[in-house]
Amino acid sequence: MSEEKLLEVTNLKQHFKTGRHSVVKAIDGISFDIYKGETFGLVGESGCGKSTTGRTIIRLYDATDGDVKFNGVDVHGKKSKSDLKMFNRKMQMIFQDPYASLNPRMTVKEIISEGLDIHGLVKDDKARTQRVHDLLETVGLNKEHANRYPHEFSGGQRQRIGIARALAVDPEFIIADEPISALDVSIQAQVVNLLKQLQKEKGLTYLFIAHDLSMVKYISDRIAVMYFGKIVELADSDELYKNPLHPYTKSLLSAIPLPDPDYERNRVRTSYDPADHDTSEVPEFREVRPKHWVLCTTKEFDAYKKQLAE
């Protein structure tokens, strides 16, 4: 893992108008950096804005405010067609629902080769077929599957087709939007291991969105915890698990079950009450310890520092 920043998100905001006067602040000013070659985990409860963050970064939604820089270049705002195409190649996405993410009227070959055709990466049909076969092999499927339709595959197989589609354009950065939450546990491990292996082979960088903390810990180098459109804590994954500071992170961690009866009998689940916070000032994102950031007020900041020193 290098210290080179691949993606810089600064004060990103995404507000949706739901009526004439009501606005949903799905993302409310978040900032983080993702380094080249790392896996950045993004966790949080349902509806806290994780998926919206991913989709806004890849420009499926137009951001209300804020910057997203990819390799030092701003990727939002008006862009020329060729710039956009370049950006589309560099950044790809794996989707949550393997049943909804593949067009039921297209064969696997058509699905995987769509990116190849859009970006003109193959000269003729022979090269296209060859590339599709290679990609299928990369994700552990047979080349005989190329002419089949998606409904013939299982959830895990479909998710791997989705991964092959994303890989077809040789991306550097992949946003994995809860890629395993719709799969059963044995298949989850298969897909996560495939993602890890691909990262090693191709030097990919991931933004891994999930709500399953144990899986996120397994795959991520750094983890950000989101709550109601804000990142409340950001740290290396080991640090976050060892020293959770924000009460919401603590609550999340206390909810992880372990297959250990002794531990389970004594596990105390702490609940999170947003009213417990210090309300004397607007909380800010502060670095409590190198590389460990928490959303807190000055008072809380001092308290957290003391807590870490103990």
Next chain:
Amino acid sequence: MANNDKKISKDQFQPIELSADKGEELSRPEISYWKDAWIRLRKNKGAITGLIVLIFIVFMALVGPIMNEYAFDEDNYEATNLPPRVEGLEWLGLNGHQSWEVQGETPEAAIENGLTGYEVDEQYLISSEIVEEPTEENNNYYTVEMTVDIYPAKGLQEENYWFGTDKFGRDLWTRIWKGTQISLYIGLLAALIDMVIGVIYGGVSGYYGGRIDNFMQRIIEILTGIPNLVVVILAIIVLDPGILAITIALTITGWTGMARIVRGQVLKLKNQEFVLAARTLGSNDTRILMKHLIPNVTGMIIINTMFTIPSAIFFEAFLSFIGLGLQAPIASLGTLIDSAFDSYRTYPYMLVYPAIIISLLMIGFNILADGLRDALDPKMRK
């Protein structure tokens, strides 16, 4: 156990080779969407019957007018109001015999009146039957039904009009199949308008959404708010009544139902993840619409088209029937029924044949559409 005596020897079994790849293998044969739909459609007897009836009617509409030597607008005042006669099918009643009800003071006088009135020589009289005895109500006249062999009586021993002739002596067989051509043309036109204008309009409206969608939907509401008949009458004022006026009326209003259905489907599909995936790959709007959205609506498009066709055919027949449609000498099933309606008690054959054809067309399209709906969209099956 019942099958104890059946010995199963070991060599009937074969061990399966165990390997990691086997888990990924698909044993089902490759079946495409259309093949699957065809298999389901083939099982539906009603739909297949409808399909065969339609194929027959289309074939006859193309071939029928050239099967005999008469032209559809060829008047022949020697051969007016002739009943059907087909050589070899006399036993079916297609023998060219015409019955009239005539009145007179005696049965003989009634027949005499009839023969002079219809200018038929007595030797061609086949049978006569007293229908009504004299009463006060009918001035003490007898009512007699007399049947004559009308073809030789008119000196047309050599002619055979398969469906008879109308009051101008035009061959109804040719006219009916010509009229079917018009009906099929209207159906085809309606389908084309649906598929082109309706699908594109609905697709664009649903895909872009927001203000564009709002605006486009208000236009549809205005169009559907105007009664079709008003549009036709306006078209007739500007143009002459005829096929062009009907075509324009259909073009203005015929596609709105399809546009609404496609819009609804596109609205449902456009936020599906496979569309998002196409966008992240850099697909432009045209590609997403044509490759991802429309193919997923084809089932609905075909079904809806199949239901539009018969209603368009009936719309034309209705317009012709009330006199707003095609004008003589052009025949359509609607005008044929309209002109036969005046004298259907005396010459029922003029009404029966076009009525049967238009009924078969409507029923054929409807049951085929029903079958297609089940075949293309199994989830909608009740």
